[in-house]
Amino acid sequence: MSRWKELPAELDPRVSQLVVRLRRLKDHGGLSMRQLAAKTGYSAKSWERYLGGRSLPPREAVEAMARIAGEDPTRLLALHEVAAEHWSRTRGVAPGEPEPDEATGSAGPSEVTAPRRSRPAVVAGAVALVLAVAAAVLLTVRFTGASGSGGGSDGHPAAASAAPATASASGSKVVYQCRVRQEDGHWYAGNSRTQDAIVAFGEAGPEVAEVQCLLDRADLSPGEIDGIFGPLTQRAVKRVQQRDGLVVDGIVGPHTWQALRGTAPR
CATH class of the missing domain: 1.10.260.40 (lambda repressor-like DNA-binding domains)
Incomplete structure (x- = not known):
């Protein structure tokens, strides 16, 4: 990797x-x-x-x-x-x-x-397409991905104590919960069990919420636990990467997951 x-x-x-x-x-x-x-x-x-x-x-x-x-x-x-x-x-x-x-x-x-x-003639159509697709994907991930899949993103069954994402009264926002626990020396927060998913700025979903919960556990505040990888979350990711001697790119990959899941707060 x-x-x-x-x-x-x-x-x-x-x-x-x-x-x-x-x-x-x-x-x-x-x-x-x-x-x-x-x-x-x-x-x-x-x-x-x-x-x-x-x-x-x-x-x-x-x-x-x-x-x-x-x-x-x-x-x-x-x-x-x-x-x-x-x-x-x-x-x-x-x-x-x-x-x-x-x-x-x-x-x-x-x-x-x-x-x-x-392809100058299709640029405008492509822009509209990507916006429509991105909106559809975001809605799908945020409203169904966290609670309807029945398992983690890496194929492991979700733990019985995993906290499902819940929609607010307005139906426009997903609220994730952090139920942090330790299993076999690794930390999990109940949103995703992945060890290697690539998660980066601008993405959204349960993997992002998992990152945010684990950052919060390590006293590296990512801001609101909303499942959206924004500037505060990126800043906190860079801090944990710098702390653990990793490449400081603000992108969560296998090495950063290892740091988040296996390192005690400092």
Whole structure:
């Protein structure tokens, strides 16, 4: 599992979200940069820039990543369209155009040889699609994911004492509870039993609530336990990463889960 460097602070959240999802697919596939290059046709150096947030990957690279990971590319490509629009406004590069190679000042070899298709007519539709999909996913996760699945995100049955998420009277907000307990030397808060899910800024759901409860247990306040990975939660995650000598990227992966589940408050 890769230990990723922190993304550039100036990176727009929409671009960060795309990069984090690409990182997640790479990690879940257990691929090295060379293996990823061989399977996608884009060089290892290019993928280092893409996954480091220093270049925006072409649409075809994103589609190839989804294909080798066995994922439906629709949502990932919609996220790419939104990220590309912002990237073009802030970096002066048109969506779908290759980024200059940092060492030579010219386009990297993979970007030159990889096929590219112009899609200016579908940008507006893609933006609407990603907003609609994101809203649907958020509602599904927040209202049904925490209490209707019957188990943890890693396939373990939920403990009988797990606290279900409850909706407020307005029906617009999910309130998570923290029922922290220790099992076999690991801490659990009743929202998720995962040990390796990648959880990052902008995401929502029971895994985020689990992170927040465990941060609160460690006296690293994440703010409200609302299942939404916002700035306060990200700041608290970085503090626990710094405390435990981990890469301080604000992204919860296997190493940070280990710190949250296995380390006593200090």
